Amino acid sequence: MSFNKFCAKCGKDTSALIKGHCSDCYLGKKELFTIEKPTFSVCKICGKFIFNQKWFPLSETTISEKILAKIKYAPELNSPKPFVEVTQVLNSDVLMYEVLIKVEGFIENVLVSQEKEIVFKIKPTTCDACTKLNANYREAVVQIRAEKSEAKKIYDTAMSMLDKERETNSLAGTSKIIEIPQGYDLWIGDKKAAARIVRAISKMFDMKVTTSKKLIGEDGGRGNFVFRFTFCLKKK
Ligand SMILES: [Zn+2]
Ligand SMILES: [Zn+2]
Incomplete structure (x- = not known):
């Protein structure tokens, strides 16, 4: 035998009662x-x-x-x-x-x-990274030096690699792209991202990398020098 249970407030017939209420x-x-x-x-x-x-x-x-x-x-x-x-x-x-x-x-x-x-x-x-890139900020310059049609291919590869990097790091973009008869100069906001794509491209296209750095300032007076890197990628 089962007992019918009702809500004390609305009278609904239910056994699922909380403190006597449905x-x-x-x-x-x-x-x-x-x-x-x-x-x-x-x-x-x-x-x-x-x-x-x-x-x-x-x-x-x-x-x-x-x-x-x-x-x-x-x-x-x-x-x-x-x-x-x-x-x-x-x-x-x-x-x-x-x-x-x-x-x-x-x-x-x-x-x-x-x-x-x-x-x-x-x-x-506008995020900080994009504000910087808009103001020509660059921690690295990647120089692509190759014969015209190949330089374009390398440039396209570099840009798609940067797009990938930019998914997680907004600073890994270009603040300026300069096209010259010998190839391209890419101003890149993040030096680590720049170094990564340079390594990948040098392997992929069998290119020689020359790295140079220039002192551009000091970081917040803590004695850390800030350098701008130039990576030159040249066909062997
Ligand atoms: Zn009720
Ligand atoms: Zn942004």
Whole structure:
């Protein structure tokens, strides 16, 4: 023999009662979770977005990771399980996202769930790296010296390698490209990225590398000298 159980408030016939109430009546205006509206900005030039002073490549996956980290659960909710769905709002002249957050969990062994929707804009900005590159900043100059058609091939390879580097390091781009009859000069913001592509290209195209450096200043008075590197890639 089983006893029918009813919600003390709405009279609903259910055995899933929390303190004598069905989950809807128990929850009422209670919040199972709260979420602070995130503030993201995106660089108009490199497309990376900033969150908590750090840069990330903009994607719906990264947005949902950041949102998940911002969810705060009610203390009585056990084993909370969040679901986040990020959708870009189209027909908008600014970058805008709509996020549906659903949280499931248990209160006194009764499964409860709640949904919230937030909409936010991504503020356009120019990141530090892109500001530097716009101002002709360069830690390294890569000189490509080869016969015209081959120089173009090497140049294209270097540029696609830089695009790859730029996915994780916005400074690994060019601040200036100079084309001369003997080849190309690429002004590159990050010297490590420049050194990496020079190594790869010298192997790929069988080229000789000559490295020189020039003192360009001192770093914050700590006695560290700052050098600008020139890597010259020449056909053997
Ligand atoms: Zn009820
Ligand atoms: Zn940028």
